[in-house]
Amino acid sequence: MTKTAISVDHIARVEGHGNVHVVIEDGEVKTVEMNVVEPARLFESMVKGRNFNDVPYIASRICGICSSSHVVTDLLAIEHAFDIEVSDRTKALRELLVYGSYLQNHATHLFVFAAPDFLGTSSIFPLSETDPDLFEKALNIKALGNELCTSIGGRSVHPITAVVGGFTSEISSTEYLVLADKLEAALPFALQTVDLFRTFRCPELQTAGDMLAMVQDDTYPVCTSRNALFVRSGQVFDAQEVDQAIEEYEVSHSAALLARVRKTGSPFFTGALARINASWDYLSKDARVAAAKAGLRPPEYNTFTNNVAQAIELVDVLIRCSELCRKLALADGFEGDSAPVSVVARAGRGVGYTEAPRGALFHDLTFDDEGRVVQASIITPTSLNVANLEADMRILAEQLVADGFDEDAIRLEIEKLVRAYDPCLSCSVH
Amino acid sequence: MSETYPQGRRLNGKGVRDRNRPVRVVIASFASCFGCQLQITNMEQHLMDVLGQFELCYWQLTSSDPMPESFDVAVVEGAVTTEEAEKQLRELRERAKALIAIGACATTAGIPGMAAKGFYEHPGSVYEHVPQACGAMISPRPLSAIVDVDFEVRCCPVDPYDFTIMLQRALYGSNKLATTRMLCSDCKRNETSCFFGEGQLCMGLVTSAGCGARCVNLGRPCQGCAGISPHANLASARKSCERYGVSVSDFDEKLEMFNQTNQAMHEAE
Numbered sequence: 070m071t072k073t074a075i076s077v078d079h080i081a082r083v084e085g086h087g088n089v090h091v092v093i094e095d096g097e098v099k100t101v102e103m104n105v106v107e108p109a110r111l112f113e114s115m116v117k118g119r120n121f122n123d124v125p126y127i128a129s130r131i132c133g134i135c136s137s138s139h140v141v142t143d144l145l146a147i148e149h150a151f152d153i154e155v156s157d158r159t160k161a162l163r164e165l166l167v168y169g170s171y172l173q174n175h176a177t178h179l180f181v182f183a184a185p186d187f188l189g190t191s192s193i194f195p196l197s198e199t200d201p202d203l204f205e206k207a208l209n210i211k212a213l214g215n216e217l218c219t220s221i222g223g224r225s226v227h228p229i230t231a232v233v234g235g236f237t238s239e240i241s242s243t244e245y246l247v248l249a250d251k252l253e254a255a256l257p258f259a260l261q262t263v264d265l266f267r268t269f270r271c272p273e274l275q276t277a278g279d280m281l282a283m284v285q286d287d288t289y290p291v292c293t294s295r296n297a298l299f300v301r302s303g304q305v306f307d308a309q310e311v312d313q314a315i316e317e318y319e320v321s322h323s324a325a326l327l328a329r330v331r332k333t334g335s336p337f338f339t340g341a342l343a344r345i346n347a348s349w350d351y352l353s354k355d356a357r358v359a360a361a362k363a364g365l366r367p368p369e370y371n372t373f374t375n376n377v378a379q380a381i382e383l384v385d386v387l388i389r390c391s392e393l394c395r396k397l398a399l400a401d402g403f404e405g406d407s408a409p410v411s412v413v414a415r416a417g418r419g420v421g422y423t424e425a426p427r428g429a430l431f432h433d434l435t436f437d438d439e440g441r442v443v444q445a446s447i448i449t450p451t452s453l454n455v456a457n458l459e460a461d462m463r464i465l466a467e468q469l470v471a472d473g474f475d476e477d478a479i480r481l482e483i484e485k486l487v488r489a490y491d492p493c494l495s496c497s498v499h
Numbered sequence: 500m501s502e503t504y505p506q507g508r509r510l511n512g513k514g515v516r517d518r519n520r521p522v523r524v525v526i527a528s529f530a531s532c533f534g535c536q537l538q539i540t541n542m543e544q545h546l547m548d549v550l551g552q553f554e555l556c557y558w559q560l561t562s563s564d565p566m567p568e569s570f571d572v573a574v575v576e577g578a579v580t581t582e583e584a585e586k587q588l589r590e591l592r593e594r595a596k597a598l599i600a601i602g603a604c605a606t607t608a609g610i611p612g613m614a615a616k617g618f619y620e621h622p623g624s625v626y627e628h629v630p631q632a633c634g635a636m637i638s639p640r641p642l643s644a645i646v647d648v649d650f651e652v653r654c655c656p657v658d659p660y661d662f663t664i665m666l667q668r669a670l671y672g673s674n675k676l677a678t679t680r681m682l683c684s685d686c687k688r689n690e691t692s693c694f695f696g697e698g699q700l701c702m703g704l705v706t707s708a709g710c711g712a713r714c715v716n717l718g719r720p721c722q723g724c725a726g727i728s729p730h731a732n733l734a735s736a737r738k739s740c741e742r743y744g745v746s747v748s749d750f751d752e753k754l755e756m757f758n759q760t761n762q763a764m765h766e767a768e
């Protein structure tokens with residue numbers, strides 16, 4: 070009997086701590102585990118009893134890179150529970166904040182985490198000498214994401230200004246226009262990024278699971294809808310019913326809970342690729358053309374193409390954000406101002422739902438009549454993805470074994486797959 | 500006077516630089532959001548100037564190169580929340596000439612530190628059966644509760660340039676002491692008005708200065724992410740709250756966000 074055990078301890082170039090464990094016996098893939106060993110910080114328990122005002126601030130700390138998404142999702146949950154309506158201007162600013170984290174996340178993931186896989190280097194840093202132009206532009210688009218988050222949220226990581234009911238501070242009209250110009254100027258490089266990632270060869274892999282993304286009429290939504298769609302099955306659910314649509318479950322090899330569709334038991338993928346599958350028709354024209362050129366059209370179920378999907382979203386986000394900035398610069402662009410509206414706490418439950426850069430994010434909060442948290446459930450994209458990732462890792466390993474690849478090649482391809490999912494293990498455990 | 504922050508005392512103001520070879524640096528992390536490591540990458544324009552000063556041997560977030568046997572400086576993010584992490588931290592400390600703690604989690608146990616209150620209740624409240632992958636969980640603590648820390652970069656998240664300054668001190672030496680001023684002094688310099696006048700709680704009264712009052716400047720009261728200053732007078736701050744009609748229990752509750760493991764919190768009780 071031949072037994073091969075493939076282990077990657079502390080997989081590199083992902084956010085958080087995780088190990089991969091694959092056992093192959095006599096050409097048969099026996100065990101496939103994504104071993105999430107990220108320390109549990111126990112957020113859901115920690116926020117119990119806390120005043121609602123502190124909760125988005127605390128929840129932001131679940132994740133550095135998508136802190137904006139956690140804050141906005143938490144604010145939506147609170148406002149839903151208390152039945153608070155915010156101004157259109159506040160909603161637009163929140164969209165910008167979420168988009169800003171797309172720019173940060175996708176640029177970091179594509180260039181710092183994923184690209185070295187295809188360039189044959191251990192990190193992005195050698196690129197500063199081999200291709201200084203690409204290196205500089207890659208860092209510039211990441212910096213632009215930081216600038217957008219800093220302009221709107223006051224800081225690149227863990228926004229300051231976004232509070233329950235609105236924003237504590239805003240930039241000037243002139244600054245919005247400068248930002249719009251910069252976003253537009255970055256467009257050619259975003260298109261170049263799509264072309265670059267299109268050329269990186271990936272294994273053929275058809276995920277067996279479903280895909281989950283936010284949907285809204287006539288829009289490519291990231292934080293403006295409460296409807297979630299399972300792309301393959303066609304099941305749509307309201308965010309408030311997330312606990313009935315999605316089942317989270319424990320396994321001993323992961324500190325993150327895993328997830329499956331409650332009705333069918335199927336694992337599923339969430340992230341840029343799921344969004345493009347769900348809302349292809351509403352991508353901005355340039356992004357859709359770039360996607361078609363890159364050969365990515367719905368339905369696309371090869372999860373490796375999540376890399377290209379993120380590059381396409383870079384294009385889309387730049388266009389949307391520059392439009393939003395130009396509209397915010399106008400005195401009458403949006404109704405109302407962004408100053409926080411008055412808030413009266415009441416007992417109740419609210420679910421906040423956004424599409425974080427890495428996929429669907431839910432904060433499910435229940436408050437008592439003083440506005441203190443009674444119950445909290447935080448469902449992050451990566452915890453939704455782990456079960457599907459394991460299923461995909463198995464399909465991939467079986468294909469590679471059948472094609473006679475050696476241990477090192479299998480290890481590398483599995484690592485590439487993990488990184489294509491863009492997991493955030495600190496989010497997943499929280 | 501209570502103890503002030505560590506600031507290279509073990510190194511006697513000398514840096515770890517060796518004229519004959521590049522300094523070897525590793526970046527490691529424990530329980531955190533990874534935001535402080537990201538902040539290092541977030542100084543894009545200057546990233547290579549900073550990283551170019553030494554040999555970056557290990558940084559899991561950005562590179563698949565494995566942890567080397569020997570190095571000079573360990574930059575550590577995150578709070579210690581497991582026995583395994585405690586052991587790893589001790590090993591890092593043994594090998595490093597200088598250890599730099601970055602961010603609230605590493606310096607004060609930060610937000611993860613909130614779980615120190617009634618710690619043993621928390622895991623069972625999140626998990627039905629705590630997964631093996633969680634390791635042997637312990638009540639969260641900052642790095643300095645376990646090993647000597649040479650330099651600290653405060654706040655949640657760190658400012659990338661504060662990090663660079665502290666790194667320079669570790670490399671080239673410095674006799675500069677850490678500030679123990681309270682944030683209020685920053686607002687005086689900035690000539691910003693005070694939230695207390697509006698009956699709003701602000702943690703600037705007791706929080707270490709150094710950030711330039713970033714949040715206050717954007718219309719939001721200080722949340723205390725730098726941790727309380729060793730010279731903070733909590734009793735006096737509570738009296739100020741009373742005087743301005745701000746709830747003392749809100750003040751005490753807010754203190755827990757970044758100071759739950761600070762001894763001063765428990766002395767006051």
